[in-house]
Amino acid sequence: MKDKAEKARAASLVLAATEFDLRNTALRMAAEALQKAKANLFDANRADRDDAAEQGLAPPLLHRLVFDEGKLSEVIRGLTALADLPDPIGRVTLSRELTPGLCLYRVTCPIGVIGVIFESRPDALVQIASLCVKTGNAALLKGGSEAKRTNRALFEALGEAFSRAGLPQDTLGLMETRDEVGQMLGLDSLIDLIIPRGSNAFVREIIKNSRIPVMGHADGVCHVYVDAMYDKEMALRVVLDSKTQYAAVCNAAETLLVHTHSADSFLPCLKPMMDDAGVTLYGCRRTRGIIACPEADETGWGREYLDLKMDVRVVDSLEEAIAHINRYGSGHTDAIVTTDSAAAETFMTRVDSAGVFHNCSTRFSDGFRYGFGAEVGVATGKLHARGPVGTEGLTTYKYRLIGKGHTVGDMASGRAFYTHKDL
């Protein structure tokens, strides 16, 4: 594993100097290569699925394992779209004369070597490998063992296309055992960033076992808060969409908070709508005084159901709603429904989450919907990148300083002086 990581590091230093066109050509060649390798890819996937079915893998997991015509054209479209995006590398974000003849430039550049660990879905391999190439990073990839053959076939097709385009041989590395992952997590001098994509428990495990920075999220405990002044029809729409548009994902709402002034008018209208949608509401004591529903466990809020279930709590004030979210939320996305713009402003300033929404569904919290074109995932940490992460999150920057023999001694002695003039 150390050898793979060292090779990836060496490749990353070459990648950092590659031209924009070369990286885009490599992405387009990868799209063609996948198209050509189609039969091979489908065979590998069929073998993986047969094995998995034999081993009794649960149907939802079997479903995620599928790599078929639909998935293939999706990843090919993704590769082409990514090749069309502007260059995230080499952007000058600051240029300043420090003193005559001495100029400072802050320029975006790749991070280096990125370790990516994902569960099940083999299309994630293509998506993340291509994002790394677009941003000039080398990637070490580990997919779910149940998709082993598919992942290897995808890796070979991509790697071969990238090499043929002229990228370093070791731009991509494949890990195939848990043991390799364990070793990778310890290689903090060679690997700059880990991106885990998978279940809550899986991500926690990665975070616990590595000193390498991790970008991503474990929980997605999103809230919708219906304020004292609100538009009932709008609140119903937003709560319904936040909970039911796709319940199994991280940006679906898990808890509904309702201001005590609104609870009597809102909850009786919400209940039949949620019943129709198949959602079970779990209410606090005050909620159950208004509508009939099972009891919520009030000793521990912040449950992530990822299912058609929702906790409901009546609160006395905006402040109580904010405090609830900051205490039990996961810093992912939280929405307020209100016609009071001062309340919205307070909510959006004080709620400490990556996404703070006013009068819209939490389900909008997503890189594609934000218009980032491609997405690594959603980060709930506060450093580096926060919220949906596109190509920008896979870059860092360096300071280039260009002089004509300038010394600090001359500045200190007063022979020259700082101008700090932005160019």
Add this chain to the structure above:
Amino acid sequence: MKDKAEKARAASLVLAATEFDLRNTALRMAAEALQKAKANLFDANRADRDDAAEQGLAPPLLHRLVFDEGKLSEVIRGLTALADLPDPIGRVTLSRELTPGLCLYRVTCPIGVIGVIFESRPDALVQIASLCVKTGNAALLKGGSEAKRTNRALFEALGEAFSRAGLPQDTLGLMETRDEVGQMLGLDSLIDLIIPRGSNAFVREIIKNSRIPVMGHADGVCHVYVDAMYDKEMALRVVLDSKTQYAAVCNAAETLLVHTHSADSFLPCLKPMMDDAGVTLYGCRRTRGIIACPEADETGWGREYLDLKMDVRVVDSLEEAIAHINRYGSGHTDAIVTTDSAAAETFMTRVDSAGVFHNCSTRFSDGFRYGFGAEVGVATGKLHARGPVGTEGLTTYKYRLIGKGHTVGDMASGRAFYTHKDL
């Protein structure tokens, strides 16, 4: 300790909503408070120094402990200058219509709670506490135990001024024992970032013992590389300044690399100049074939002398110089002296350091010299902030999304469509 951290967390949520003017007023009131507390501060510092002298603290450390008229006016000037800087919070860095009526804004905001651990110099307490307030963060501070009385006096004067200005009571917290620091390092759910300022070993120890992200640097192993085509007078100036302008700091050069084509002409001129400056050169075998000097330990480059000592190595090519730096450097700052602009470009692209300099001294790598006004420190990590870190490095951002009842269901069903129009 957990109680202190929880109070800081609560304070941080209020701080995030404070107005720019209030934070600046607090900084100006702190400047006045320190001026008024002068006698008290000097008494405390005198007592600390008496104790330290009695306990036989080494003279350089005793020197760092001093908080006198000079230091006081320096920190007061710093507070006033910081109050004059623009607001790092609330800057809109992206604004986009996602679909008619639904607008996305990316807005800078504070990180939250920052743990700061620094050795010796009590003025660091003022500097960092004030940077945290400017950026709307709460701070937990721990200084060197030898400056205990001074730190407490500074903390009390600042804390009292901040409260009087209207900031939350717990904006600043003081830790006074090692035990508290140990506990703090484990509070990753309450503390967002650790900034350690001190020796190499000290910073490594912090990094090893915490899962909280750490911003800063352990080593500063900076290089100057003199290329095949070079201006001799310029090279001499840059090497001399990089090594000797202030040898005890992280941005001083520790290793000189010389292209084999230049070694014969350059080294014999450098030697007497370095002798005059009191610098001992440690040469590789080839260096010692040209000038007389003690032998460098070639089995392990990358020594951080922080002293008037420098390793010298002759290399065969630009590539060898780059490989040396990427292997033995610390990613802090590295300079090339060359008249060949293609070589400079290659060097600056391929050297994987926060600062890559052309024809100027490594000593310029500093927040004040870059014109950032105030500095937290220099970060050698690649995520979040890199290089000299000013107020920007103490901020993060959140996404605000404002709609009129927008749902993802409407987008998915085609009743509405994404426009992704930047505003």
